[in-house]
Amino acid sequence: MGLYERYLAYRIRRHEGSLPEHVALIITERDLLEEGAYDTLTAFFEWAFEYASRVTVYVSVLDSAAVPTLRRELETIDAPRDVAVRGPEDRTPADAPIQIGIGLGGKHEFTSAVRNLAESVDAGELDPDRIDDERVEEHLVFPSEPDLVIKTGAERLSDFMIWQSVYSELYFTDVNWRDFRKRDFLRAVREFCNRSRRFGR
Helix, strand or coil: CCHHHHHHHHHHHHCCCCCCCEEEEEEECCHHHCCCHHHHHHHHHHHHCCCCCEEEEEEECCCHHHHHHHHHHHHCCCCCCCEEEECCCCCCCCCCCEEEEECCCHHHHHHHHHHHHHHHHHCCCCCHHHCCHHHHHHCCCCCCCCCEEEEECCCCCCCCCCCCCCCCEEEEECCCHHHCCHHHHHHHHHHHHHCCCCCCC
């Protein structure tokens, strides 16, 4: 770790604010085509688990034909924890320290949850009056809410976890994924510590 990174880590340790327990990252399929992209992702997991207990990665995909290949590669990534990978066709909730969504947009995920609830109502298995926030969250593929969302390269969420990220702290960096280093991650954590979270209040 370089001198500046040690300084950032020291500032974070000395801060009285809470650390993010769930860190999320948004990248694109093109980011993963860059040389060394998977090595950076593996390193990102190591950096994140120095502070967090859960990491979610969303890979924004323009070409749906790329999803199967990306999924195979990400399912075999050398990660420090168990990995759950989900795509657009998956409905099973992910419950692992590392969650990866490939082309699984927030609108699609929310629509699938509503459809599942409607089917349960139609089958007489669920009273409509019992549908609340918690019931909706039970049917999301990624039900856990991230504390910190990091987006590289551009200031937009790319249809990521629309429901779950409503109270997340968003950190946008113009550093592209190919150039993302530990110092960039530590800057995001430091920024998180410096913010006063309001959770919609």
